[in-house]
Amino acid sequence: MSDSLSMMATTGLLGYGFGEEAFRYGLEMDLDFIAADAGSMDPGPHYLGEGVPFVSRKAIKRDIGLMLEGALEKGIPMLIGSAGGSGSAPQVALVREVVEEIAAERGYHFKMAIIHADQSKEYLHAKLKAGKIEPLGPIDDVTPHTIEETHRVVAMMGVEPFQQALKDGAQVVLAGRATDASIYSAIPLMRGYDPGLVWHLSKIVECAGAVAVPKSGQDCMIGILKPDHFLVVPAHPDVRCTRMSVAAHTLYENPSPYHLIEPDGTVVTVDSTYEQFDERTVKVAGSRFEHSNRYTVKLEGVRRAGYRTVFMAGARDPGLIAIIDDYIESCRARVRLQVAALGIGEDQYKLNVHVYGKSGTMASREPIQDAVPHEVGILAEVLADDEETSKAVMAMARLALLHSDFPGRKCISGNLAIPFSPSDIPVGQTYEFNLWHIMEIADPLEPFPIEMVDV
Amino acid sequence: MVALSELASVLRSKNAGALLCTLDLMFEDVATYERVRDSGVINPELIASLYHVSQNEVSIIPYDVAMAIKVTVPRLVPSGSFGDTDVYGSQQHGPLLTIEIPD
Numbered sequence: 001m002s003d004s005l006s007m008m009a010t011t012g013l014l015g016y017g018f019g020e021e022a023f024r025y026g027l028e029m030d031l032d033f034i035a036a037d038a039g040s041m042d043p044g045p046h047y048l049g050e051g052v053p054f055v056s057r058k059a060i061k062r063d064i065g066l067m068l069e070g071a072l073e074k075g076i077p078m079l080i081g082s083a084g085g086s087g088s089a090p091q092v093a094l095v096r097e098v099v100e101e102i103a104a105e106r107g108y109h110f111k112m113a114i115i116h117a118d119q120s121k122e123y124l125h126a127k128l129k130a131g132k133i134e135p136l137g138p139i140d141d142v143t144p145h146t147i148e149e150t151h152r153v154v155a156m157m158g159v160e161p162f163q164q165a166l167k168d169g170a171q172v173v174l175a176g177r178a179t180d181a182s183i184y185s186a187i188p189l190m191r192g193y194d195p196g197l198v199w200h201l202s203k204i205v206e207c208a209g210a211v212a213v214p215k216s217g218q219d220c221m222i223g224i225l226k227p228d229h230f231l232v233v234p235a236h237p238d239v240r241c242t243r244m245s246v247a248a249h250t251l252y253e254n255p256s257p258y259h260l261i262e263p264d265g266t267v268v269t270v271d272s273t274y275e276q277f278d279e280r281t282v283k284v285a286g287s288r289f290e291h292s293n294r295y296t297v298k299l300e301g302v303r304r305a306g307y308r309t310v311f312m313a314g315a316r317d318p319g320l321i322a323i324i325d326d327y328i329e330s331c332r333a334r335v336r337l338q339v340a341a342l343g344i345g346e347d348q349y350k351l352n353v354h355v356y357g358k359s360g361t362m363a364s365r366e367p368i369q370d371a372v373p374h375e376v377g378i379l380a381e382v383l384a385d386d387e388e389t390s391k392a393v394m395a396m397a398r399l400a401l402l403h404s405d406f407p408g409r410k411c412i413s414g415n416l417a418i419p420f421s422p423s424d425i426p427v428g429q430t431y432e433f434n435l436w437h438i439m440e441i442a443d444p445l446e447p448f449p450i451e452m453v454d455v
Numbered sequence: 456m457v458a459l460s461e462l463a464s465v466l467r468s469k470n471a472g473a474l475l476c477t478l479d480l481m482f483e484d485v486a487t488y489e490r491v492r493d494s495g496v497i498n499p500e501l502i503a504s505l506y507h508v509s510q511n512e513v514s515i516i517p518y519d520v521a522m523a524i525k526v527t528v529p530r531l532v533p534s535g536s537f538g539d540t541d542v543y544g545s546q547q548h549g550p551l552l553t554i555e556i557p558d
Contacts, residue, residue: 044535
């Protein structure tokens with residue numbers, strides 16, 4: 001182990017961008033590698049379902065183009081995890097295509113590893129049968145039926161597939177779904193650094209500029225590992241990290257700031273100390289890693305939920321707003337009747353009407369029940385197994401919401417202000433998460449095949 | 456009594472995965488943080504009633520080093536499932552704003 005190792009996280013999400021000036025400052029800091037996480041499940045199940053990114057191809061190309069230029073200029077590894085957003089096969093393929101396109105345009109040559117994270121139904125059935133799959137939080141147990149109805153599923157890799165790819169000679173690693181921290185922990189762990197410090201640093205830098213002050217969303221972050229502590233500092237000299245910005249970061253998107261779970265154990269920050277090292281740099285020590293007696297990877301899977309059609313409108317009649325909940329119930333009854341006449345049964349669709357201005361944001365958790373807004377927004381959504389049914393139900397729901405009677409009605413030519421023509425918007429096939437579980441595996445490489453490519 | 460919205464410098468919500476919603480209450484100074492933490496007001500009973508969940512589904516973790524209290528509850532439905540209103544879980548902090556903290 002050398003006495004220091006430096007890494008740069010260019011961006012918290014590949015395609016969200018980063019400042020070129022910050023990046024170039026960072027490149028001059030004697031780095032051992034650069035990396036970026038490309039993944040998040042925050043945008044919901046659609047992107048894994050469709051296998052598409054939630055950022056534009058243009059934005060991915062810009063970010064990767066700069067990173068490739070820097071990594072090749074300095075002769076250091078470049079690691080991308082959760083390529084394309086959810087790290088599934090079509091998303092990884094898209095990012096690979098972008099990398100190869102840039103290389104062809106600029107005449108770059110390097111060895112690249114592609115690591116796959118999609119899981120086959122056969123593999124999952126075998127794991128289920130062996131009792132190796134369990135829920136991660138409040139979700140039902142997996143059954144063979146759950147696996148059968150899954151549309152697409154990825155597992156989150158740990159550091160081992162990255163390490164294998166690097167051992168096999170890759171300079172660029174393009175990985176499917178991976179834990180955010182594994183991307184940054186792979187190289188330091190290979191070089192023998194303390195796992196508590198390595199994992200904790202990785203958890204902090206993976207969001208890149210999130211710990212920068214002031215926060216511009218465009219900052220690259222530098223992590224420097226030492227044998228008994230680590231340092232975090234932004235790449236750009238005009239920006240700094242504060243003790244508080246770094247300490248607070250373990251709160252973000254985690255249920256606990258003290259215990260951060262990874263495939264082979266838990267990062268424990270209970271005894272971590274945070275110290276302002278200099279004006280721009282924070283020093284952290286005391287973090288521990290508790291090894292687990294089993295190796296688990298998280299599964300993220302989606303099933304098809306049906307075709308959604310949405311409809312938006314405003315209501316401004318005080319008489320209607322006063323009785324809006326009852327009105328919507330009566331409209332639902334009318335829809336039931338009218339679609340039954342089309343041969344569409346109650347079990348063939350779901351209709352939901354959100355009332356913005358009252359409970360659009362929190363639904364049944366909205367604590368304020370007696371608000372009397374002067375206008376409300378109506379958002380209706382229909383889900384059905386096929387698009388024709390979805391559109392047919394929405395057409396009837398729109399009619400009911402627009403033209404139903406209510407006590408004391410004076411606005412008899414229509415109850416809603418509809419902002420668009422067409423008014424009903426089909427948004428296509430939708431998905432929902434059905435796998436949010438952990439799977440125990442014996443070999444950390446087994447579910448993540450590595451493909452080596454000469455670019 | 457003072458409303459929590461007056462005392463906290465950050466009051467935010469966010470998904471912690473697709474199944475949980477995590478709420479961070481952060482404070483500018485130790486005195487204010489300790490006042491809220493030690494008031495006992497932020498307890499599982501209150502959070503359970505505000506978010507319509509059972510007490511054993513509520514996690515509350517004081518985090519001294521960042522002068523923060525972390526509260527986690529199950530989401531109403533998994534992120535993006537039918538009936539969801541907040542895919543990222545970013546606007547679920549409202550019920551916390553009006554919690555009254557004793558002087």
